[in-house]
Amino acid sequence: MDACTLGDLLDVVGGPALRLHTAPAGQAVPVTEVVLHDGRTPLPRTPGALLLAVGVPADRAGPLLRAAAEAGMTGVVVRGADGPEEAAQAHGVALLSVAEDAAWHHVHLLLASAVAAGPAAASASADTGLGDLFALADAIATATGGATAIEDPRQRILAYSTVSGQPVDEDRRQSILGRQVPASAENTEQYRRLFAADRPLRLPALSGADLPRLAMPVRAGGETLGSVWVIDSDTLAPDAEETLAQGASTAALLLLRARAARELARHRGSDLLRRLLDGTAPDAPTAAARLGVDGPARVAAFVLDSAASVPDAERTALRLLDVVRLQCEARYGRHAGVLVDGVVYAVLPGPGERHRRLAEDIVARAGQALRVPVRAALGESVPGADGLADSRADADLVLRVLDAELPVATVDEVRARVILLRLGEVMGGRRELSAGAWRRVLAYDAGHGTEYARTLVSWFDAGCDVAGAAKLLAVHPNTCRYRLRQLQQHAGVDLDDPDERLVLWLQLRTLAGLSAATP
CATH class of the missing domain: 3.30.70.270 (Reverse transcriptase/Diguanylate cyclase domain)
Incomplete structure (x- = not known):
């Protein structure tokens, strides 16, 4: 997918909203995302990102420019006209600015939407077939005489026309920039009427500054796939409704094809991931x-x-x-x-x-x-x-x-738990690793009703401290000592040998699954 470039971003929101001070690497560098600066944490490595210098005065942004360069970022956006251009040039990152009174959350929404919208057409065309919708939107706009947008059922903009000279209003501008139709009660009512219709519907302007619309739902087999909207500025062609109906039918075919392409891409991605995870991917x-x-x-x-x-x-x-x-x-x-x-x-x-x-x-x-x-x-x-x-x-x-x-x-x-789990599997599958005194301890307990195994594990878990083991067992320390002496006598265990203690603990812990908490 072709990334949005710095030049693309400036084409969309440049001018009063966003001013470029310097771009040492040129305007063809990619802008992959927009990141808000958080002074409490180091900058993550995000190649191509545009960093918003929240809380950093423009005249003190030099260290942030250096950090952004080290993180592989494309540029930094400061608030105010006076920014450290020389530092930006020295570190090779672009320096941009927004107005002093600009709200950072609004700037973030504006730029993030523009970055998302920039490569959308190319991405859709290459990966899902949605690029054809842009061509269809242009064709409908040319035939009807009105700027056209194609949406999905959730009112997200999938494609829009770019025929020059056709009137547009602020609602269209905001919809394209945000890739989403602005929500309002009036909009909701219009969509309710539209999705209940089976032919092109003329809808009035939502405000005095907006223009009326000619709209048509897009359906296939009774399923609503989206809608097509044409701005009506009193210059629509006489057969605009017929043209729109034909365009909606074509849009349905393209959307179904795009859905199939997405499912195919997802299936291929899943198969590729499966091969990566089982180690069979050739490259x-x-x-x-x-x-x-x-x-x-x-x-x-x-x-x-x-x-x-x-x-x-x-x-x-x-x-x-x-x-x-x-x-x-x-x-x-x-x-x-x-x-x-x-x-x-x-x-x-x-x-x-x-x-x-x-x-x-x-x-x-x-x-x-x-x-x-x-x-x-x-x-x-x-x-x-x-x-x-x-x-x-x-x-x-x-x-x-x-x-x-x-x-x-x-x-x-959980490294310790995982290692013990694997040790248990390895030891359990090997005769020489699963044999030993632990079996005699368990057999003696089973035949005599004693609790030597649990006493032994509690002693191990307490660091071979009798008092600690007695506390875990809720018995008197003398009882614990007596059990340990009897255990050595009847099971033939040498608790003075550190190697034998280690092996016995591992076997009881991994093969018998015992711990101090075991009832």
Whole structure:
């Protein structure tokens, strides 16, 4: 997907709203996103980002320009006319400014919308076929004589005409800039009337500054796919209604084709991700780059709580996949997720500081939406695509040690549990590792009704301190000492040998699953 460039951004919102002071690398540099400065945390590495210097006076923005350059950002936006142009030139980042009285939240919305809108046509054309909708919007606008917009059922702008000389109003400008029709009670009523109609509908202007519209719903097989809107400035062609109806029919075909293209792309993305995770991708770096992952990343695994009662687990798991995809796409843009054997996997790109918070958010949202507890495991962060299979293996292990008290964890947080789990599997599968005194201790307890094994594990957990072990067991220290002496006599255990203590603890802990908390 072609990124929005600094020049594209200035074309959309340049002028009084946004002034360019200097661009050492030129205006063809990409602008990938708009980031608000938070002085409490270091700048994340976000190549191509445009940083809004919130809380930093323009004449003291020099250090921020240097930090932005080190983070790979394209430029910095300050508030006020006087900015450190020499520092921007020295660090190779663009310097822009907005008016002194501009509200940062409004600036962020304006620029973020423009960045999102800039590459939309190219992206849609390349990936989903929506680019043809722009050509259709131009064709309808030319034939009807009015500026045209095509929307989805949620009033999001999918395409708009660019025929010069046609009148437009502020409502259209704001809709295109934000890629969304502004919400209002009047708008809601107009959409209610439109979606109930089966022919082009003439709708009055919503305010004195706006223009009337000629609109037509877009349908296929009874399903509403969106709508087409034409601005009526009293210069529409006589056959505008017929032209609009034909255009809506063509839009339906294009939207259905785009839907099929999106589903195909999603299917391919899922297959590619599956190959990355099981280590069978022939060229892991290229495959990861196609999924939008280039550099450090980690695998996150999400699963429904096995202890919960789920009437239709397969369908609920698919809904969990949708939730994970939606949240990851909202955070990272184009993103793939895959469901494998009831587990939803996603690759989280970039440094891992925020991965756990994202996983917690997904778990909370999914649990609320699905009405089923969800658990999430994060594998180790790896430097590149070649390590994703290992990160997935980590995540799988973490899933096995999670519980209701710890529904989300990274592998580093539960490293001890994971290692003991794997040790238990290895030891249990090898005769020479699973033999030993621990079996004699358990057999003696079973035959004589004693609690030597639990006493021994409590003693280990208390650091081989009799008083501590007695407290864990809720018995007198003398009772604990007596049991340990009897244990050594009847089971042939030498508790003075540190190696034997270590092996005995490992076997009781991993093979017998005993701990001081074991009843």
